[in-house]
Amino acid sequence: MEFIEYPDREMLMLRLASCLQSDLGQALRRNDRVTFSVPGGTTPGPVFDILSDVDLDWPRVDVVLNDERWVPEDNPRSNTALLRARLFQNRAAPAGLIPLYADTPTPEDGLPGLIDGVSAHLPLDVVLLGMGVDMHTASLFPGADNLTAALAKDAPPLMAMRADGAGEPRITLTAPVLRAAMHVHILITGAEKRAALERAATLDPAEAPVAAVLADAMVHWAE
Numbered sequence: 001m002e003f004i005e006y007p008d009r010e011m012l013m014l015r016l017a018s019c020l021q022s023d024l025g026q027a028l029r030r031n032d033r034v035t036f037s038v039p040g041g042t043t044p045g046p047v048f049d050i051l052s053d054v055d056l057d058w059p060r061v062d063v064v065l066n067d068e069r070w071v072p073e074d075n076p077r078s079n080t081a082l083l084r085a086r087l088f089q090n091r092a093a094p095a096g097l098i099p100l101y102a103d104t105p106t107p108e109d110g111l112p113g114l115i116d117g118v119s120a121h122l123p124l125d126v127v128l129l130g131m132g133v134d135m136h137t138a139s140l141f142p143g144a145d146n147l148t149a150a151l152a153k154d155a156p157p158l159m160a161m162r163a164d165g166a167g168e169p170r171i172t173l174t175a176p177v178l179r180a181a182m183h184v185h186i187l188i189t190g191a192e193k194r195a196a197l198e199r200a201a202t203l204d205p206a207e208a209p210v211a212a213v214l215a216d217a218m219v220h221w222a223e
């Protein structure tokens with residue numbers, strides 16, 4: 001794991017966007033299309049704003065969330081809605097969206113179709129992850145019902161997940177798919193998340209799921 005500390009959040013978002021642009025550009029030089037996986041939640045909005053205006057061949061970039069809450073896009077907790085509002089704008093408007101939500105009552109009902117969609121775009125080229133103070137990343141939550149299966153080497157690319165503290169049911173990319181990416185970045189802010197990450201690095205992924213993706217990750221942090 002490489003840990004990069006920035007003087008403030010503005011610098012963090014600018015430098016991270018530049019790293020992602022460089023990784024995506026490198027992948028675009030090698031492949032016809034590239035797959036970029038991004039987090040939802042409250043932290044990544046500013047880096048999406050910057051990225052949406054960087055010079056990249058966006059029509060050749062397919063974006064997939066790390067995870068989605070099982071809510072429709074008109075729900076304020078929809079990660080897909082965040083993507084549409086903050087990333088699929090400006091120069092990035094023509095990027096492709098690989099959906100992680102279907103209008104079905106449960107994630108299990110929608111899963112087969114979503115797995116087909118994601119599988120066609122693997123391996124992921126560039127992954128940006130977030131992390132909660134409980135050390136979850138994507139929707140790999142401590143104590144989640146399907147956590148053991150989602151951490152296994154032979155996990156399917158996507159799984160449904162339910163956990164105390166997760167709110168609604170979720171769908172998530174699994175640990176082997178995230179780890180197989182060419183570039184893995186983790187974006188965290190604040191002292192509490194830094195302490196949680198340092199603790200996670202000493203724990204097993206069964207207790208601290210973010211530990212499953214730390215080995216080759218570049219962690220970007222500012223207070």
Ligand SMILES: O=C1O[C@H](COP(=O)(O)O)[C@@H](O)[C@H](O)[C@H]1O
Binds near residue numbers: 038043067129
């Ligand atoms: O629920 C989620 O939480 C994590 C962390 O979110 P944040 O609000 O603390 O930034 C996020 O990475 C994940 O994609 C999201 O679904």
